[in-house]
Amino acid sequence: MWNSPRLANATANLLCAAALALIAYAGSRFLFQSPAFSLKTIVVDGRLQHVARGDIVAALQGRVTGTIFTVDLEAVRALFEGVPWVRRAQVRRGWPDRLEVRIEEHVALARWGRGSERLVNTHGELFSGRVDAPLPVLSGPSGSEGEVARRYAVFRELLARLALEPRQVVLNSRFAWQLGLSSGLTVQLGRDSDKDRVEERLAKFVSVYPQALGNFESRPDYVDLRYPNGFALRVPESRKSETRKPVRKRV
Numbered sequence: 094m095w096n097s098p099r100l101a102n103a104t105a106n107l108l109c110a111a112a113l114a115l116i117a118y119a120g121s122r123f124l125f126q127s128p129a130f131s132l133k134t135i136v137v138d139g140r141l142q143h144v145a146r147g148d149i150v151a152a153l154q155g156r157v158t159g160t161i162f163t164v165d166l167e168a169v170r171a172l173f174e175g176v177p178w179v180r181r182a183q184v185r186r187g188w189p190d191r192l193e194v195r196i197e198e199h200v201a202l203a204r205w206g207r208g209s210e211r212l213v214n215t216h217g218e219l220f221s222g223r224v225d226a227p228l229p230v231l232s233g234p235s236g237s238e239g240e241v242a243r244r245y246a247v248f249r250e251l252l253a254r255l256a257l258e259p260r261q262v263v264l265n266s267r268f269a270w271q272l273g274l275s276s277g278l279t280v281q282l283g284r285d286s287d288k289d290r291v292e293e294r295l296a297k298f299v300s301v302y303p304q305a306l307g308n309f310e311s312r313p314d315y316v317d318l319r320y321p322n323g324f325a326l327r328v329p330e331s332r333k334s335e336t337r338k339p340v341r342k343r344v
Contacts, residue, residue: 131159131160131190132157132158132159132160132161132164132190132191132192133190133191134187134190134191134192135153135157135191135192135194136187136191136192136193136194137149137194137195137196138193138194138195138196139195139196139197139198140198141196141198142198143177143178143198143199143222143224144176144177144178144179144196144198145177148176148177149173149176152172152173152175152176153169153172153173156168156172157169157172157192160190161186161187161188161189161190161191164186164192166184166185166186166192169184169192169194170182170183170184173194173196177221177222178198178199178220178222179196179197179198179199180197180198180199180214180216180218180220181196181197182194182195182196182197183195199212199214199218199220199222200214200215201213201214201222201224201226201228202214202215202217202228202229202231202242202245203228203229203230203231203242203245203262204228204229204230204231205219205230205231205232205238206230206231206232207230207232210222210223212224212228213231213238213241213242215242216239216242217238217239217240217241217242217243218238218239219238229245229258229259229260229261229262230260230261230262231245231261231262231263232261232262232263232264233263233264233265234264234266234268237264240264241262241264244262244264244270244291244292245259245262247292248262248272248292248295251292251295251296251299252274252295252299254299255299255302255303257274257275257276257278258274258275259272259273259274259275260273260274260275261273267284268284268285269281269282269283269284270282270283270284270291272295276312277312277314278312278313278314278315278316279314279315279316280295280298280316280318281315281316281317281318281319282294282295282318282319283318283319288321291318294318294319295318297318298316298318298324305324305326306326311328311329312328312329313326313327313328314327314328314329315327
């Protein structure tokens, strides 16, 4: 075998390649595990109003190990996204010994359910958090958070023409909608139908609101928009008898 120059050269080349591979492997292990590249700094960026430094430290303490080469970025991202008020985190390596993290906070849109510490963000996502500012209250069946938040935005835009705001939006188990307005008026919208959607009923009511409510000395506290060609109002004086006064106006 050794009398063949071609075979001898091939064997020598193979051994040389194996030796180089072992050297590269050993060198890379030394490099990856070298204390010179151990993580020393985590830089956090983003417009933060609610995320607390103490919560970040508590979430990461003893859980981020390795070097700039070996650290698991997905695991670090998951740790950050478990911190209260963090909606999303982007993590990348920063040479030679740091991680750079960009945080997106939740922006609270409303409370989800009365007496609950759960909040809904502007993307219609539930999250846990505490906020002292007054917020509208939304509620609905499990999994309906996104739709309720979307409809809230539509209702709010329609009611802005009257300088009113929806303080409460309720979607019940039968998928009927009810609003509580900043004026104290309760609006029964009912369910979407093949003929019209609830926002269309509200838009019609908004268009006749000044004329319809101008006929009453006392401001109505309840309106029912589930009628096909009009709506019914209730004024405080008639609350005991639960009398509803239909508005003789096609809408």
